[in-house]
Amino acid sequence: MESVEARESLEMVERIVAASSRRLCLAGEFFLVWGVVSCGMDVVTQLIDFGVWPASAVWLWAALIGFGIAFTVVRRRALALRAERVSLLLREFFSVLWVTIGIAVVCDVFGWRLFPGWGSAAIWNVVAAIVLFYVGTHSNWRATLAGAVAIGSFIVANYVTNGTGFVLAAGMLFSYGAFGLAEMLSRE
Amino acid sequence: MDELLLSKIRLGIIAELLTSEWVAFSALQRAVQTTNGNLGAHLGKLIDGGYVDEEKIFVDRRPQSRYRLTGRGREAFVSHVRQMQALLDSQGAS
Numbered sequence: 685m686e687s688v689e690a691r692e693s694l695e696m697v698e699r700i701v702a703a704s705s706r707r708l709c710l711a712g713e714f715f716l717v718w719g720v721v722s723c724g725m726d727v728v729t730q731l732i733d734f735g736v737w738p739a740s741a742v743w744l745w746a747a748l749i750g751f752g753i754a755f756t757v758v759r760r761r762a763l764a765l766r767a768e769r770v771s772l773l774l775r776e777f778f779s780v781l782w783v784t785i786g787i788a789v790v791c792d793v794f795g796w797r798l799f800p801g802w803g804s805a806a807i808w809n810v811v812a813a814i815v816l817f818y819v820g821t822h823s824n825w826r827a828t829l830a831g832a833v834a835i836g837s838f839i840v841a842n843y844v845t846n847g848t849g850f851v852l853a854a855g856m857l858f859s860y861g862a863f864g865l866a867e868m869l870s871r872e
Numbered sequence: 873m874d875e876l877l878l879s880k881i882r883l884g885i886i887a888e889l890l891t892s893e894w895v896a897f898s899a900l901q902r903a904v905q906t907t908n909g910n911l912g913a914h915l916g917k918l919i920d921g922g923y924v925d926e927e928k929i930f931v932d933r934r935p936q937s938r939y940r941l942t943g944r945g946r947e948a949f950v951s952h953v954r955q956m957q958a959l960l961d962s963q964g965a966s
Contacts, residue, residue: 687959768896
């Protein structure tokens with residue numbers, strides 16, 4: 685092999701790898717659905733806390749989570765079949781996502797004394813911020829902005845004593861949910 | 873140098889697969905910009921050499937082929953790129 689050919693081949697490889705490593709294609713619908721589901725759970729909790737709804741309304745949580753899980757399983761299966769490529773970066777993103785969600789679940793279930801009251805709901809705004817900022821590190825300014833909204837809502841909720849749940853709910857809707865909607869619209 | 877990777881199309885295919893868990897035939901074709909037959913022939917050689925694995929599935933009742941890089945293919949690619957780099961370095965030094 686001549687050195688000119690070697691140089692051309694290396695340049696081609698560099699171009700392909702550089703282009704591939706930037707591909708973090710995300711399905712916005714999952715962010716939108718989980719943003720709405722999380723928002724709904726916070727609103728339900730807040731309405732129960734205000735005494736507007738009876739305590740038994742907490743079962744709406746199960747309905748919301750059930751819908752979120754069913755949607756995720758069905759749509760992910762359909763999308764995986766239709767996708768033309770799954771990048772290692774996307775696999776890494778899902779690893780980050782599951783690790784973050786797993787830690788949050790452990791905090792929620794086993795840290796009930798450490799995160800009492802709204803603390804357990806606020807954890808999910810922190811999770812949303814971590815996931816969105818991670819996506820943002822891959823040149824997605826919308827994710828960075830949404831991450832800032834998520835962590836901002838967490839801070840604001842800390843100072844709002846009457847309606848903390850509504851602030852956390854708005855944070856999830858306008859960060860996770862809005863990011864998902866923006867991703868969907870940008871691909872149309 | 874690795875004989876299988878001396879072809880630019882085959883090297884391009886391996887580079888495309890390097891950062892992906894798997895890639896469908898249609899996506900590979902767009903990436904390396906060649907005809908169906910040509911891409912199929914090159915992929916066949918990479919599969920025979922143990923560098924690439926092929927998986928056939930049905931999407932909406934239509935057959936689709938997906939490809940992934942094997943450990944052997946990854947090692948061969950890294951070794952090949954190192955040798956090309958060494959060649960360039962030696963040319964630069966002389």
